Amino acid sequence: MASLLNQIGAVTALNVRSIPQRGWMSVASVVAVALTIAVLLFFLALSNGLSQTVKGSGADDVAIIIREGSNAELNSVVTRDQLSILTTGPGVAQRQGRPSASGELLVIVDGVKRSTSTNANMPFRGIGAEGLALRRGVRITEGRMFNPGTNEIVVGAGLLREFSGFEFGKSIRLRGTTWQIVGVFEAPGTVFESELWADIAVTQSLFNRPNVYQTMRIQLSSPDAVKAFQDWAKTDARLNGLEVLSERAYYARQASQSSAGFMFIGLVLGIMMAIGALAGALNTMYSSVAARSAEIATLRIIGFSGWAAFFGTMVEALMLSAAGGALGILLAFVAFNGRTTSTLGAGFTQLVFQFQLSGGIVFAAIVMAIVIGLVGGFFPGIRAARQRPQLELAAQ
Amino acid sequence: MTDLIRLTDVEKNYTRGKEKISIFDKLTMRIEQGDFVAIMGPSGSGKTTLLNLLGGTDKADKGAIEFDGKRIDNLNEGQLTAWRAANVGFIFQFYNLMPILTAAQNVELPLLLTKLAPKKRRENVATALKIVGLEDRAKHRPREMSGGQQQRVAIARAIVSDPKLLLCDEPTGDLDRTTADEILGTLQVLNRDLGKTIIMVTHDAQAAKFAKRTLHLDKGRFEQAELAA
Ligand SMILES: Nc1ncnc2c1ncn2[C@@H]1O[C@H](COP(=O)(O)OP(=O)(O)OP(=O)(O)O)[C@@H](O)[C@H]1O
Ligand SMILES: [Mg+2]
Numbered sequence: 143m144a145s146l147l148n149q150i151g152a153v154t155a156l157n158v159r160s161i162p163q164r165g166w167m168s169v170a171s172v173v174a175v176a177l178t179i180a181v182l183l184f185f186l187a188l189s190n191g192l193s194q195t196v197k198g199s200g201a202d203d204v205a206i207i208i209r210e211g212s213n214a215e216l217n218s219v220v221t222r223d224q225l226s227i228l229t230t231g232p233g234v235a236q237r238q239g240r241p242s243a244s245g246e247l248l249v250i251v252d253g254v255k256r257s258t259s260t261n262a263n264m265p266f267r268g269i270g271a272e273g274l275a276l277r278r279g280v281r282i283t284e285g286r287m288f289n290p291g292t293n294e295i296v297v298g299a300g301l302l303r304e305f306s307g308f309e310f311g312k313s314i315r316l317r318g319t320t321w322q323i324v325g326v327f328e329a330p331g332t333v334f335e336s337e338l339w340a341d342i343a344v345t346q347s348l349f350n351r352p353n354v355y356q357t358m359r360i361q362l363s364s365p366d367a368v369k370a371f372q373d374w375a376k377t378d379a380r381l382n383g384l385e386v387l388s389e390r391a392y393y394a395r396q397a398s399q400s401s402a403g404f405m406f407i408g409l410v411l412g413i414m415m416a417i418g419a420l421a422g423a424l425n426t427m428y429s430s431v432a433a434r435s436a437e438i439a440t441l442r443i444i445g446f447s448g449w450a451a452f453f454g455t456m457v458e459a460l461m462l463s464a465a466g467g468a469l470g471i472l473l474a475f476v477a478f479n480g481r482t483t484s485t486l487g488a489g490f491t492q493l494v495f496q497f498q499l500s501g502g503i504v505f506a507a508i509v510m511a512i513v514i515g516l517v518g519g520f521f522p523g524i525r526a527a528r529q530r531p532q533l534e535l536a537a538q
Numbered sequence: 539m540t541d542l543i544r545l546t547d548v549e550k551n552y553t554r555g556k557e558k559i560s561i562f563d564k565l566t567m568r569i570e571q572g573d574f575v576a577i578m579g580p581s582g583s584g585k586t587t588l589l590n591l592l593g594g595t596d597k598a599d600k601g602a603i604e605f606d607g608k609r610i611d612n613l614n615e616g617q618l619t620a621w622r623a624a625n626v627g628f629i630f631q632f633y634n635l636m637p638i639l640t641a642a643q644n645v646e647l648p649l650l651l652t653k654l655a656p657k658k659r660r661e662n663v664a665t666a667l668k669i670v671g672l673e674d675r676a677k678h679r680p681r682e683m684s685g686g687q688q689q690r691v692a693i694a695r696a697i698v699s700d701p702k703l704l705l706c707d708e709p710t711g712d713l714d715r716t717t718a719d720e721i722l723g724t725l726q727v728l729n730r731d732l733g734k735t736i737i738m739v740t741h742d743a744q745a746a747k748f749a750k751r752t753l754h755l756d757k758g759r760f761e762q763a764e765l766a767a
Contacts, residue, residue: 148650159638440634443595444695445623445651447616531595531619533586533630533707 149446153454156437157430158461164430168462171419171426175466175514176473178415179507183474183499185408186506191498192485193401199332200390202365204276207358207375208392210385213399215248218356224381225358231374233367234360237275242361244270245342249349251316253305255484262305262484266295266316266338268345276359279332284310285325290341293348296325300335300494304484308338319348333393336484336494359389400493416510419466423518427459431526435535442531452527459519460512467511471504541604542702542735543569543592548601550587561587562758565601571702574729574736576746579755585739586707588755592737593626593705594618606702623651627696627734631708633688635680641667641691642676648699666694669732670724686717693724697734704728706738710745722748 161168200206207228212218222245229241236242246269253264271290274280288294297308307314312323321340329335346352362368365388372386387395431438438451484494529535550562561584569575577585590596591603594610603611610621627648635644642663649659667673670690680688689709696704706725710718726748728734738749746752754761 145651145653152647152650156636156638436634437636440630440636441647442619443593443622443628444648445619446647447619531622532590533593533595533628 146447146449149450150453150457153441153446153450154457157434157454157458160434161458161462164426164433167426167429171422171462171518172466172469174419174422175463175511176469178412178419178514179467179470179511180473180477181415182408182412182510183470183503183507184478184497185404185411186503187474187479187497187499188483188485189401189404189408190500190503191483191495192404192493193397194498195331195493195495196333196393196397196400197390198393199329199334200388200393201278202388202390203362203367204389205360205362205368205371205386206389206392207360207384207386208356210383214396215246215356216250220245220355220358220384222353222355224384225355227378227380228358228360228375231360231371233362233364233371235363237272237361240272242272242275244273244276244359245355246270246273246357246359247342247345247349247351247355248357249345249351251338253301253307256304256306264301264305264308264338265336266340266345268342268349269339270342272361273339273342273359276361277329277332277334280327280329280334282325283328285323288324288340291344292341293319293321293344294324295321295338295340296327297323298335298337298339298494299326299328300482300484301337302326303482304336304494317349331495333493412510416514420514420518423459423463423514424521426462427455427518427522428525430458431455431522431529434526435529438526438529439531439535442529443533448527448529451529452523455523455526456516456519459522460515463511463515463518466514467508470511471507474499474507540571540607541568542571542573542606543567544602544604545591546602546604548591548603549599550584550591550596551599560758562591562598565758565760567753567760569735569737571735572729572733574726574748574750575738576749576752577737577739577755578741578743578746578752583755584758585755589705589707589737589739592703593628594622620651623648623699625701625703627699627701627704629689629692629696629704629706629709631711633680633685633692633712635688635691635695637680640677640679641672641683641694644680644691645694645698647695652699662698663694666698667691669697669728670694684717685713686720689713689721690724693721693728697728697732702735704734704736706736708739708741710740710742715744718742718745719748 207220209218225245229243234241246267249266250263251266252261255262274287288296302308308323310323310326314321346354362371368388375381375386478497479499481497482494545565545567548562548565552559552561579585591598598611602609613621645663645666646659649662667676670693672687672690675683675687710721722745725736729736740746
C-alpha cells in the first residue's frame, strides 16, 4: 500500500513535471475549462442575481391582489369597486384613520439604455397615497416624494444608473404631457429600484386608463393575517376571479419564472461547452500518454504497476482541470460578480439587478471542473495502465 | 552450480492479422546462477522476445519458466510486476532514463517500489552510483551526460534493488567502441564481484567476448542446443 502511494506519487510527479513539454496543449485545455466554467458561472450568477432581486422585493405581511391567472401585472385588472371591498377585509392595517392600501397601475414608457444607447421599456407605476409606506425598504435619497394630484415623478436609483432620460430635476414629456422628476429613491435589491413612480389618479387620467387598476397592495396586521384575508376574499362573490397572495409569495413565483430561463440557458451552454472542454482534455491527456509511452513502458518494466500509470494520468488531468476551474472562477469574480445589469423582467419592462455568485454556484462550477478532469483523465489513464511492459515498446 | 533459470518446452506465437507466427517452438534452456551469457542472432530471430519471457514482461503460450526453482509462467500480471521489481534489473539500448529526473532520482525509482525509508534509499542510491563510478554526477540530468554516463546511470538503476538477474538488450548498441568496452567491463565486474547473473543480447561479436559464453539464436532455435541446455 505504502509502495503503491510511493509509486503513484513518483509517476504523478513525473507527469506533472513534464507538463511544460506539452505546454501549449496543456494551456489550451486549461483555458477551455476556464471558459466553460466562466460561462456557466455567468448565467448562474445572472439567474441568481435576478432571482434574489425579485424575491427580495416582497414583504410577507403585505397582500397583493391580482386577477387570477395573470402572470404579470400588465395583464391584470382590479376594479375600483373591488378595491373598496378589499379594504374592508380582516386584518387590514390602518394609518391615520385610513386603510393602508394602494391600488396600482403599471404602464410602459420609453427610456434609453446608457451602455448601448438603445431604447428600452421602463415600468412606470402609478401608486396610491399609501404606496410608499407599504414598501418599507424604500428611501427617498434625493429630492422628495411626488405630491398627490400632480404630474410629478420619483425615479428608482437602479433605473437611473442604467438608463438615461429620467435624471433628477428634469422635465420630461410622456404622452403629450410634461412631467417633473422631483425625487430619487433607493430600494436596494428589489425590483422597485427599476421603476418610475407617480400618483395613481394622475397616471390613470394622463395615460387614458380612467378608473383602471391592475394590482392592489394591502398592509395587513401580521404575516399570519394573510391566510385569514385570503379565506375571507374567497367567500365574497364580488371578488371572484381575484387572487390574493403575500407579496413575498407573488415575487417568489415571478422569480422562479424569470430566473429559470437563464438557469436553463446557463446549463445548456455550460454542458455544451463542458463537452468541448472535455474533448480538449481527453485530447491533451491522450497525447500525454502517447508522448510518455516509452517512459510508461520503462516504468512498467522496472516494476511500477498499471495503477500508478493510471493515477499519474488521472492526477495530471485533474490538475489541469483544477487550474482551469480556478481560473474560470477568478475570471467570474473579477469580470462580472457584483456588476449591475438589466434585463427584461416580467411584463417586458427592464429590471435592474446584480450578478450574484453564491457558495452553491461556485460549488457547482468546482464540481463541473472536477468532472471534466475525472472523465478527461479516466480513459487516457486506462490506456496508460494497459500499456504493455515490453522491451521493444520501451525502445521507442 | 544451481540453475537460476530453466525454460522447458516453451512455445511463443504472435498473431499478425489472421496469420500465426511461431517464434519459439519447444525451446528449452538453462542458465546457471552467476553466468554471463551473450545471445547473438540475426534480426527477428527472437532475442528480444526471449528477454521478455525471461524478465516476465511477456507470457509464454506453453511450457514452463522457472526462476530460482519457482515457476513464474503462471503468475498473474500483478504478481509478475512485483516479481520483476524484486528479481530483475533491465538495461536498455537507449538507456531509458527519465529526462526530467537527476541521475540519483532515476536510480531511486526501483526503490520506490520497496518499503525502504527515504534515508536508506538515498544510501543505496549512493552505493549504486559509486559502483558504476558516477558518484560525482548524482545531481546531473540525462541530457547533461554522455551516452556512456547515461548507460552507467541505467546500470546503477538496474542494480540498486539488488536483483539476481540483469537483462540487457543491446546495452552498447548506441555507444562507440571505447565507451562500449568500458560499459561491458562494468558488467563483467558486476558478474564477477557481485555475482549477478547477466543475459545480454548483442549484435556485436566484440561485446559478446566479455561474456562467459555466447549462444546463437536463429529462427527461434539455439544453434548449439547442447550448450543452451
Ligand atoms: N508484439 C508482436 N506482435 C507480432 N509480432 C512480433 C511482436 N513482437 C515481435 N514480433 C515478431 O517476432 C519476431 C522476433 O522479434 P524480436 O523482437 O524478438 O527479434 P530480435 O531478435 O530482438 O530482433 P532485433 O535484432 O531486430 O532486435 C519478429 O519477426 C517480430 O516481427
Ligand atoms: Mg531485439
